[in-house]
Amino acid sequence: MKRGEPRKYDPTFKGPIEKRGCTDIVCCILFIICVLAYIAVGILAWSQGDPRKAIYPTDSRGQFCGQAGTPLEKKPLVFYFNILKCASPMVLLEFQCPTTQMCVEKCPEKYMTLLTAYNIPKDFEYYKNFCQEGVTNSMGVANILKNGLCPAVLIPSKSFTKRCFPSLGLKNGKVTVGGQEQVNDGEGNTIPG
Secondary structure (H helix, E strand, O other), X not given: OOOOOOOOOOOOOOOOOOOOOOOOHHHHHHHHHHHHHHHHHHHHHHHHOOOHHHHXXXXXXXXXXXXXXXXXXXXXXXXXXXXXXXXXXXXXXXXOOOOOEEEEOOOXXXXXXXXXXXXXXXXXXXXXXXXXXXXXXXXXHHHHHHOOXXXXXXXOEEEEOOEEEEOEEEEOOEEEEOXXXXXXXXXXXXXXX
C-alpha cells in the first residue's frame, strides 16, 4: 500500500489564531430558543391535545366526523352552512370557522336554496341531509333560517381534506360556482361569478 508524502515542517506556520471566538452568538442563541420553543409546543400538544383532531374533522358540537364506533361513523365529511364566513379574520382568533358545521355522508351535488326546496317534497328531503336533526316541513322557512337549522343555500361542492368546498370553475372567462355564473345567497342577494 502506497502512502502520501509526510507533511514537512513549515517554520512560518503560527498555528491557530490565538484570539478565537464565536462569530454568531446572536444566531446561536436564537436557534437554541427556537429549539426549546418547539420542544415546549410538542410537550403541550402531547399532554393537552387530542390526536383525533388532526385526523378527523369535527362539527360545531365538537363531535368527530367519520370516527369508527360513533353515531357519525358513516358521515366522514364536514359541511359548512356558510363557507364565506370562513374567510373572516375571526377564524384566526377562534381557530374555527364561525358558521354552523355538520357531519355529512357526502357533499351537496345540486344548487338550491331553502326557499325553492321547501315547497317541493323531493327537494326538501334532499335538503334536510344538510340540516340539523328534527327539521320538518311544518316549521316554515323563516323559522328554520332564524334558528340556524339549515343553510340558506346549497352549492355543489367537492370533498377536499374531508371538508366540503364549493366547486369552482371557469366558463367564458368568468368564475363559476357549482356551474352557475350567478349565485343566489338564499337571502335574495345575487352574487356574480
